[in-house]
Amino acid sequence: MNTPELLAPAGNMEKLKIAVHYGADAVYLGGRSFGLRNLSDNFDIEEMPAALDYCHSHGVKAYLTVNSYLHNDALPRLEEFLRQTAPFPFDAYIVADPGVMAMVRTISPQRELHLSTQANTINWQSARFWASQGVRRINLAREMSLDAINETIAHVPEMEFEAFVHGALCISYSGRCLISSAMAGRDANQGECAHPCRWSYHLVEETRPGEYFPVVEDENGTFIFNSRDLCLLEHLPALVQSGVAALKIEGRMKGINYVASVLRVYRQALDEYRANPSDWHCRPEWLEELAKLSHRGYTTGFLFGAPRNVGQEYHAAYIRSHEFVGLVETARADGEVVIGVRNRIRSGDELEFIGPGMRAGWFTVKGMRVLTPEGDSVEADTANPNQRILLAPPFAVEPFDLVRRAKGETP
Template sequence: MLPDFCLRTVEKNMNTMIGKNQRPELLMPAGDMQKLMTAVRFGADAVYLGTDLFGLRAHAGNFSLEQLHSARAFTRRHGVALYLTLNASLRPFEIAALERLLEDLKPIDLDAYIIADPGVLATIRKIDPERAIHISTQVNSCNPQAAEFWRLNGASRINLARELSLEDIRDFAAATELELECFVHGAMCVAHSGRCLLSTALLGRRANRGDCAQPCRWNYALVEETRPNESFAIEEDQRGTYLMNSRDLCLVEYLPQLMAAGVDSFKVEGRMKSLYYVATTARVYRDALERLWQDPSDQDPRWREELEKVSHRPYDSGFLLGYEDAKIHAQDTHYIRTHDFVGFVNEDDDHGLWVAGRNRFFVGDELELIGPGMRQQTFRVDEIQTLEGERVPAGQPNSRLKMALPQWAEAGDLIRRQRPEGE
């Protein structure tokens, strides 16, 4: 016999299931308020974020209670769902802090908590029994029997393990009533998602707390104990050492197959990634989902071209096509970076549109303005002024600038510059 709260939640889940005749959700990360607003503006249907209220170490990429209230108000105004990650595995002394946190969170009316620890789920059920529960990638859910376990315990959605193939996902979807969420873009682990102690051991930054510093991608050298100032290269081959380097996931070309398989929500990884990454991935995946939902054969090469313009490791489809074809291992340690994010468009009553500088650019440069809905336009910088009217030869990080922009420019648009060859 299921406890009452489980029965209530299961019934609620069945009523709120995303209908399969509805376009799947685009779920974007938000590391701060500006990224959240950008994710929404550039096409997110739902946003996930973390909180620093857990009595744990605060770091960039988390929201305070006050910011969560603002995030809720903003997403509500735009009809966007808001999920909070509570997917840490807690030690006994942390449960009391979780209980206090859940009491504080109740009035915010979040759309779901993302959890991994059954103890966290049980605590949520005690304090906030009606709140929807999504099962995190950290659980590594690989089969519908696992999904059934979580459903019976009150979950409404499950994140599919990145290790599943398309065929596995089809079989999984056919055998579960839960909403299915699938990562389609972002970093991959060489361990099962986040279940690795490398970052904890080297830096005290725990992957399980969303704080992985990704030391698996660092360049390592060998040091002999008595010669601490001498290091010896460990070279697998002429490209260096890349024993633990994983590629980045990019499934934009496989969205029709994933939709047909029954995925309800497409998730982009990267709460710690840049504003430019959030804008670019959101606008590409939103456009792709909209168009492919109407016509699954409507593949646009611009989607992949645009995704190539954010800093990334070599892209791959991970395990989607099966283990035989998987190439999650990158062959060198470098990020591919063809463009720099140089400015963010703002607006106020005194100055109209102005640009917040994020990177250096110069008078005479060709820049590109990007906006939601795949809008983009190249333009030449003929003159740059400060907001005080002084002419300057270059835009700098943290500067406030006036310059001529394409006519359709709006506050919230981003400006990028192609890197010269070899830079």
């Protein structure tokens, strides 16, 4: 069976290592400019060789996103950026703007080109056009149904196609939206979207400034533009059978807990399908794991037709049952583990440790030792973000395991 590549976001070096550890076949990353998601931390030119070495030494491909739409004044900076990255062995560049594509062709003629979802490919004629331009892979627009995906792949068999399986959805054609530009001065097509579609909205009558009428009454306000997040886990078999070359997870701006949790679910689901397609079923623990992440309710998006109002979440911007509190840095032979604290941890907390392959263990904190900058450790009841602590969970733990806590379990 031709199993699609699992393609994960790598917003910075830490997220890249997490993506590799939790089973990505390929990652996509951006420079500080020209890749949408300018506000995620991204990579300096100097950091890229180490990132590529890390990926390739683990058998993982790395794609560079250069998918902004650019104005004339940005072209000289783009040329410099492309010349600087030309020697790096990226497995492909992800582009959207035909002008950027032409510049890559001139500066790095051998570079494989993948077409970004920003180019909004929704039919096979477009796919055929891009094939004639030498594009190797197209990330299909999220606004396509499964039937449309199948039809497009059947018409352009020489092209590789990629489909999003998980992550945020726009209320416009992916990123083609002026709300952020108008309301926050941050242009979505330059990678700077402030996500104002997720904000709470009320109705104001022109002559009554300050009087905000809820459109739908609810104590949280009204989230009329708030799309649910995409989750196609239950439909992996249909996507694999469609012949897509890659399944893409959205979220370069999301944290490492998101990258780890989503990947470990989709990795196991895909591996189980490859091993035994006729017996595959969507395990409840996979859906439970995805429900623990901060999300806005899940939808299958356009996979089975226009989502209409079931694709909207009207009641809250985010749903979050668990919070990420730390990352295991080192597992010592004596059973103690060093944890980098990201959110306050206190004695009495019930912590869950998670790792690849849906590995998990629970443990109640009965005290901890905080590491000092001098390398000593002191007993403590509480640890704060950016501290490093020693704990001794009664089960095996590995570096890159994540530590989380159900919300509301802090004593």
